[in-house]
Amino acid sequence: xxxxxxxxxxxxxxxxQPGVEILIAELGYAGFESFVETETGATxxxxxxxxxxxxxxxxxxLDSDEFEISYxxxxxxxxxxxxxxxxxxxxxxxxxxxxxxxPFHNKFDTEFDIIIEPKMSFGTGHHETTHMMIQHVLxxxxxxxxVLDMGCGTGVLAILAEMKGxxxxxxxxxxxxxxxxxxxxxERNNCKHISVIEGDASVxxxxxxxxxxxxxxRNILLQDMEAYVSCLNKKGMMFLSGFYNDDIPVIRAICxxxxxxxxxxxxxxxxxxxxxxx
Numbered sequence: 001x002x003x004x005x006x007x008x009x010x011x012x013x014x015x016x017q018p019g020v021e022i023l024i025a026e027l028g029y030a031g032f033e034s035f036v037e038t039e040t041g042a043t044x045x046x047x048x049x050x051x052x053x054x055x056x057x058x059x060x061x062l063d064s065d066e067f068e069i070s071y072x073x074x075x076x077x078x079x080x081x082x083x084x085x086x087x088x089x090x091x092x093x094x095x096x097x098x099x100x101x102x103p104f105h106n107k108f109d110t111e112f113d114i115i116i117e118p119k120m121s122f123g124t125g126h127h128e129t130t131h132m133m134i135q136h137v138l139x140x141x142x143x144x145x146x147v148l149d150m151g152c153g154t155g156v157l158a159i160l161a162e163m164k165g166x167x168x169x170x171x172x173x174x175x176x177x178x179x180x181x182x183x184x185x186x187e188r189n190n191c192k193h194i195s196v197i198e199g200d201a202s203v204x205x206x207x208x209x210x211x212x213x214x215x216x217x218r219n220i221l222l223q224d225m226e227a228y229v230s231c232l233n234k235k236g237m238m239f240l241s242g243f244y245n246d247d248i249p250v251i252r253a254i255c256x257x258x259x260x261x262x263x264x265x266x267x268x269x270x271x272x273x274x275x276x277x278x
Contacts, residue, residue, distance in 0.1 A: 005048040006034075009073040013041035019067045021128075021270045023059070025244045028217045030058045033175065035127065041069070048075065094134045100156060103188070112138075112163050115188050116154050117181070129241040132266040132273035133157055133215050136239045140211075140275075142166040148209040150228065151216035151242070155182030155196065159189045161213070167193035170207070174200045201227040211237045215273075218243040222254055229258040232278050237263075241273035248272060 009032075013019040020042050024035050027044045034045040046055070056062060062069055091101035091108065099108035103115055130153075137157060142164035149158035152171035161169055171182050171194055179198035186194045197203055201224040210233050214221060221240055232238060238260060243251060245267060251274065252262055260276040 006045045006076045007048055007051045007073055008076040009044045009046075009071050010038075011041040011044065011069060011071045014068045016041070018270055019061065019069070021244070022061050022067075023069065025271075026059045026061055028242065029219055030055060045076070092131070094131060095138060097138050098134055098160060100134070112160060114156055114159050114163070116156055116185055117188065128268040128271035129215050129243075129273060130156065132268050132271070133213060133239060133241050134160060135266055136264075136273055136275060137161055137164060137213070140237065142211065145210040146208065146233075147211045147213065148172065148204070148207070148228075148231070150201075150212065150214040150224075151220070152182050152196070153178050153215075155185045155194070157213050157215065158182070158194050158196075159185060159191055161211070162191045162193050163189075166211070169194045170197055170209070171195070172197045172199060172203060174198070200224075204228070204231045207231045208233050209236065211239070213239045215239075215241045218247045218251065221251060225254050225258060229260065229278075234278055236278040238276045238278065239273065240276070241271070243272065245270050245272050248274070 011023060013023060020037055024042055031050050032044045032046045036043045061067060091099060091105045093099045093108060093110060097110055098112040098114065099110040100114045100116055101108065103117060107113055137160050142161050145166045147161045147166045147169040149161065149169065149171045152158055152173045155171050158169050158171035173179050173182065176198060179196060182196045186196060204227050208231055212228050212232055214228060228238065240251060255276050260278060262274065263277050264275040266273045
């Protein structure tokens, strides 16, 4: 694979909260795909081929009188990413049940221990949406359920689903780097029932699942909801995240249009993760 060039933006935000959450949400809508929160704001990454000079014109918070935001940016090659994660990636523990750590961290005394080498992929557990989706997986029965992890990033949710007894599992991401990273992480965690697929919603044709996990962003969820619903089995569960609390009405509207029943909401720093039943 040829080296993909990313543009990295370093944002300083004041006041920090909820400024950072709003900023990351808007950057996600604009096409940024990976984020690291910092002591002074956030670092955001977008592939150079998806970047354009006016990319920040879509970010409304930059024009807000409520926040002071400054930024700088530069090109970053993927080969630099591992070293950056080793410096910045701290392990996390979700509800004292599930640990997500890098290979260079010591093992935790938890029921589930997931080893992730995140590289440029989104989904380490640090972001609120991944954290809440882990909580949803922990709280629900995945035994012998067929599962789709759509927009799998590092593959962390698919890996946890297998640890919870799910099989078979499809982990799908359109980004080649996420695809390759998920393959590595699936092997690293000795998973036997996960198929990693590179692609978008078009790869779901003629597939069926008991559970769908989709932690992407609002725009893609709205665009691809019909495809998700068409491959969800009767009495199936769907978990959605990657969007802000203010986005719930439009997400619920399209889900209810497709006869999905809202079941539960988790909220963390203004981000939400919703559960629906078919």
